[in-house]
Amino acid sequence: MPSRWIIGLTSGSSADGVDAALLEIEGVGLNLKVRLAQALHQPYGAELRDMLVRASGPEPNDSREICLLHRLLGETFAAAARQVADRASFTLHKTQCIGCAGHTVRHDPEGRFPSTLALGMAAIVAERTGITTVHDFRSRDMAAGGQGAPLVALADFLLFRHLHESRVSLHLGGLARLVFLPRSSRVQEIQGFEAGPCNMLLDAFIRQATGGREGFDPGGKHAVQGRCLEPMLQRWLGHPYLLRRPPKSLPRHLFGEEFVAQVLRQARQENWSLHDLLCTATHFVASCITDSMRRYLPSGRLPDRVLLTGGGIRNGLLLHLLQQQLGAVPLDPTDVHGVPADFRKAVAIGVLTALCVDGVPANVPSATGAAGSRLLGAWTPGSPSNWARCLAWMAAQSVLPTANDG
Numbered sequence: 001m002p003s004r005w006i007i008g009l010t011s012g013s014s015a016d017g018v019d020a021a022l023l024e025i026e027g028v029g030l031n032l033k034v035r036l037a038q039a040l041h042q043p044y045g046a047e048l049r050d051m052l053v054r055a056s057g058p059e060p061n062d063s064r065e066i067c068l069l070h071r072l073l074g075e076t077f078a079a080a081a082r083q084v085a086d087r088a089s090f091t092l093h094k095t096q097c098i099g100c101a102g103h104t105v106r107h108d109p110e111g112r113f114p115s116t117l118a119l120g121m122a123a124i125v126a127e128r129t130g131i132t133t134v135h136d137f138r139s140r141d142m143a144a145g146g147q148g149a150p151l152v153a154l155a156d157f158l159l160f161r162h163l164h165e166s167r168v169s170l171h172l173g174g175l176a177r178l179v180f181l182p183r184s185s186r187v188q189e190i191q192g193f194e195a196g197p198c199n200m201l202l203d204a205f206i207r208q209a210t211g212g213r214e215g216f217d218p219g220g221k222h223a224v225q226g227r228c229l230e231p232m233l234q235r236w237l238g239h240p241y242l243l244r245r246p247p248k249s250l251p252r253h254l255f256g257e258e259f260v261a262q263v264l265r266q267a268r269q270e271n272w273s274l275h276d277l278l279c280t281a282t283h284f285v286a287s288c289i290t291d292s293m294r295r296y297l298p299s300g301r302l303p304d305r306v307l308l309t310g311g312g313i314r315n316g317l318l319l320h321l322l323q324q325q326l327g328a329v330p331l332d333p334t335d336v337h338g339v340p341a342d343f344r345k346a347v348a349i350g351v352l353t354a355l356c357v358d359g360v361p362a363n364v365p366s367a368t369g370a371a372g373s374r375l376l377g378a379w380t381p382g383s384p385s386n387w388a389r390c391l392a393w394m395a396a397q398s399v400l401p402t403a404n405d406g
Helices: 046-056 063-087 122-129 138-143 153-160 199-209 230-237 257-270 274-296 316-326 341-357 384-396
Strands: 004-011 017-026 033-043 097-100 103-108 115-119 133-135 167-172 175-181 191-197 305-309 331-333 378-380
Touching: 004 063, 004 341, 017 063, 017 341, 033 063, 033 341, 046 063, 046 103, 063 115, 063 122, 097 122, 097 341, 115 138, 122 133, 122 378, 133 341, 153 167, 153 175, 153 341, 175 274, 191 274, 199 257, 199 274, 230 274, 257 274, 274 316, 305 316, 305 341, 316 331, 341 384
Parallel strands: 004 097, 097 133, 167 305, 305 331
Antiparallel strands: 004 017, 017 033, 103 115, 133 378, 167 175, 175 191
């Protein structure tokens, strides 16, 4: 089976920019092997980032601005795809597909009609690059009764599983997301859920408290100067979401801008410092993660190893607290396992795209709670020649193992 080339594009909830990964993939379906050929981060400009923050906030949004943002993000994703190919001195038209996860501005898995919305016009990506673009990965899982998260559980399984040790893939992004990878390497035993907020909460505190002058706490330097407000920490840890068994994904508004604004109002009355609030919030994030591992991992015990990704790996206080609470469990950035921690999501979206092309269901019902395995992703064809190559590839595939086959 010849190798093929796929580009994965993602935009995290911190709204700092687009991550792009150019992958060389050998094999098909659950037997594929991945090599990261090139990756890059393309930051958003200040105006675009402000639009993203408003679109994800609690206030009603102007539909004209949402529509414009959808288009502008499409242009930004397309530019990132071209740039990652250029940086690799790679001819873009050799790419089989682009996987574009978009930027999630709403994800509400609760209520009678669970819904999700990711912006980034796939038609623009396909038009600007000429490459067939796969997008809207979450929706089919949610239509089948799932949470739409953890979206990349099967990709994590293919990238990081190990025959002799159980592992947790822990993404410290806007949210803290866990995927449990059993040592048995059986897909049906994968578990996953969102343990709680992470950078989304920490960034909102410093952004609101500084009037937008600072967007995040680099390395946790402000948080480490504070003290943990224990009564507040315990009150937050009693939140009903944290006590609910998986499958579950966190509605963004529960610990979003409105939650932070309310805490800051109380802080002014109590004379709590920003350092104290950030320290308490960091303890909260760490406790959400470690408490969830102890309560909800199917093995009934901590994993043999935790693999770390996301911007939170640069928060020294958060990593110290996690190591303190997990004891002897090794904490490894995924870099030492072949995937740069900063680009794990873009790589994983590339893997989901390959599975889509191969006709392999990529959701994991044991993690998302969906009624069954489903193909993930919607298609926007690229140029006629590229689309013809995609169709020929799909037609050539024999019956492949699915997630239910293990």
